[in-house]
Amino acid sequence: MNTSLDALIAEFRNTGTLSGLPCAQFIDGAYQAGATSAALESFDPGSGRVFAQFAAGGEVEVDAAVHAAKRALPAWSETAPAARSRVLWAIAQQVRQHADRLALIECLDSGKRLGEAQGDVRGVIRAFEYYAGAVDKMQGDSFPLGKDYIGFTVEEPIGVAAQIIPWNYPVGTAARGIAPALAAGCTVVAKPAEQTPLSALLLAELASAAGLPAGVLNVVTGTGAAAGAALVAHPGIGHITFTGSVATGQRVMRAAADNVTRVLLELGGKSPLVVLADCDVEQALDGVLGAIYENAGQICSAGSRLIIERKLHGSFMARLLERVGKLGLGHGLDQPDVGPVNSLLHLNRIHEHVATAAARGNAVLAGGSIAQPANAPGGWFYRPTVIEARSAQDPVVQEEIFGPVLVVQQADDLEQAIALANGTDYALVAGIYTRDIAQAYRFARRVDAGQVYINEYFAGGIEVPFGGNRKSGFGREKGLEGIKSYCKLKSVVARV
Numbered sequence: 001m002n003t004s005l006d007a008l009i010a011e012f013r014n015t016g017t018l019s020g021l022p023c024a025q026f027i028d029g030a031y032q033a034g035a036t037s038a039a040l041e042s043f044d045p046g047s048g049r050v051f052a053q054f055a056a057g058g059e060v061e062v063d064a065a066v067h068a069a070k071r072a073l074p075a076w077s078e079t080a081p082a083a084r085s086r087v088l089w090a091i092a093q094q095v096r097q098h099a100d101r102l103a104l105i106e107c108l109d110s111g112k113r114l115g116e117a118q119g120d121v122r123g124v125i126r127a128f129e130y131y132a133g134a135v136d137k138m139q140g141d142s143f144p145l146g147k148d149y150i151g152f153t154v155e156e157p158i159g160v161a162a163q164i165i166p167w168n169y170p171v172g173t174a175a176r177g178i179a180p181a182l183a184a185g186c187t188v189v190a191k192p193a194e195q196t197p198l199s200a201l202l203l204a205e206l207a208s209a210a211g212l213p214a215g216v217l218n219v220v221t222g223t224g225a226a227a228g229a230a231l232v233a234h235p236g237i238g239h240i241t242f243t244g245s246v247a248t249g250q251r252v253m254r255a256a257a258d259n260v261t262r263v264l265l266e267l268g269g270k271s272p273l274v275v276l277a278d279c280d281v282e283q284a285l286d287g288v289l290g291a292i293y294e295n296a297g298q299i300c301s302a303g304s305r306l307i308i309e310r311k312l313h314g315s316f317m318a319r320l321l322e323r324v325g326k327l328g329l330g331h332g333l334d335q336p337d338v339g340p341v342n343s344l345l346h347l348n349r350i351h352e353h354v355a356t357a358a359a360r361g362n363a364v365l366a367g368g369s370i371a372q373p374a375n376a377p378g379g380w381f382y383r384p385t386v387i388e389a390r391s392a393q394d395p396v397v398q399e400e401i402f403g404p405v406l407v408v409q410q411a412d413d414l415e416q417a418i419a420l421a422n423g424t425d426y427a428l429v430a431g432i433y434t435r436d437i438a439q440a441y442r443f444a445r446r447v448d449a450g451q452v453y454i455n456e457y458f459a460g461g462i463e464v465p466f467g468g469n470r471k472s473g474f475g476r477e478k479g480l481e482g483i484k485s486y487c488k489l490k491s492v493v494a495r496v
């Protein structure tokens with residue numbers, strides 16, 4: 001698995017795939033065949049061609065995985081925190097050693113730029129290192145009950161944690177859930193998206209090679225309807241972390257209700273990025289472009305709504321459109337400015353949003369169509385798009401598009417910008433560019449969002465808690481909050 005990146009890329013270019021890709025479930029510390037030999041196909045979005053096959057799991061495989069996780073739970077949860085920490089460090093080390101293969105698989109499975117996939121893998125390493133450092137620092141509280149009592153809290157692992165993972169940041173999302181769950185002493189059953197099943201399997205394989213005991217991390221591949229639904233309805237799990245769309249999140253919550261399973265929902269967004277007239281224009285331009293065109297806009301926290309102060313609008317938009325016009329499309333391996341979107345279905349969905357927005361009278365200022373770049377034949381590309389919204393209520397402002405589509409709104413001042421920012425059902429992240437720190441703080445306090453970025457969109461890392469409000473979900477991942485999501489708090493009081 002340590003072949004150099006160039007050799008791996010050459011292998012893919014020659015064969016259209018990579019050798020040694022698993023087409024099996026990872027259960028109880030090993031690859032296992034499922035109850036049937038049914039397989040599904042994963043596509044390379046940059047060429048539209050089948051890249052790999054993977055096992056189509058369902059109820060039987062999920063049940064086997066949950067049972068393996070339950071069997072492994074007592075020993076793992078009772079492993080001394082310092083020893084658990086060492087295993088997490090070793091996983092980070094394994095991922096570092098195999099980072100090239102993991103990043104390449106992620107690039108080919110999801111379509112994202114190779115450089116971005118490499119950044120995601122560095123994020124995976126950081127997640128395991130961060131939670132390795134946190135395992136033995138999970139201290140509780142004590143209560144002042146008077147001289148005859150001792151009272152304290154203790155955090156206990158919640159049990160088997162299910163992870164339902166989307167296709168836009170497959171390995172990153174897997175790690176940000178799995179690492180804190182393992183740190184807390186939970187065991188895990190993960191179900192990656194059917195568009196991008198491979199990196200989670202490889203992560204489980206690497207974790208096993210790093211010394212994670214059998215059954216502590218299991219991965220079942222398959223569709224959401226078969227494997228996903230079976231997992232979230234399983235009575236053996238104690239917690240669900242779901243990352244995906246609002247509609248599926250609602251379904252997951254309903255399934256969880258039957259067993260009263262705890263749920264953490266990371267759902268969609270239509271995040272506002274406010275640019276005030278006093279900003280550093282160069283910094284704001286870079287910020288706006290990165291916020292919407294990174295990963296072809298397929299980011300839950302993408303800055304998909306630019307809210308610009310009216311007096312800056314004309315000059316800022318001229319420069320923005322000039323830069324958007326120069327963005328190049330291409331296969332993720334060729335390190336383009338913007339890569340393909342993840343599936344043909346999704347490509348058509350993005351175009352449907354844009355075409356109906358145009359038909360309603362919204363002004364398409366750039367892009368607005370499906371592209372067929374000559375350097376990436378057969379791939380699924382959408383032109384970087386900018387739309388000036390006709391009203392704050394228009395669906396193009398209200399609905400998540402999840403593609404390279406920036407929607408522009410104008411505001412007279414900060415007050416109106418805040419009102420517009422808070423004007424959708426989503427509340428995941430919000431950003432502001434201004435040189436006036438008082439305005440930035442006012443915005444940060446009054447905008448409804450799980451996290452606020454000032455003068456650098458996407459600032460921060462695994463240290464910073466992340467999650468949404470309202471239709472963007474609830475619960476927090478990352479940071480020390482992330483570990484608490486996998487713990488149940490117990491209060492103990494003794495009369496002495």
Ligand code: NAD
Nearest residue numbers: 165166192193223224228229244245248266267268269300
């Ligand atoms: P999706 O809801 O269709 O799928 C997400 C996952 O749920 C996949 O693994 C899928 O197989 C599984 N699934 C589908 N039906 C299921 C069911 N009935 N029971 C259990 N699991 C089921 O979402 P998507 O279209 O793949 O992802 C895009 C969405 O995810 C966007 O809305 C985006 O904003 C959101 N997202 C949010 C975050 C965040 O952190 N808030 C991060 C990434 C993506």
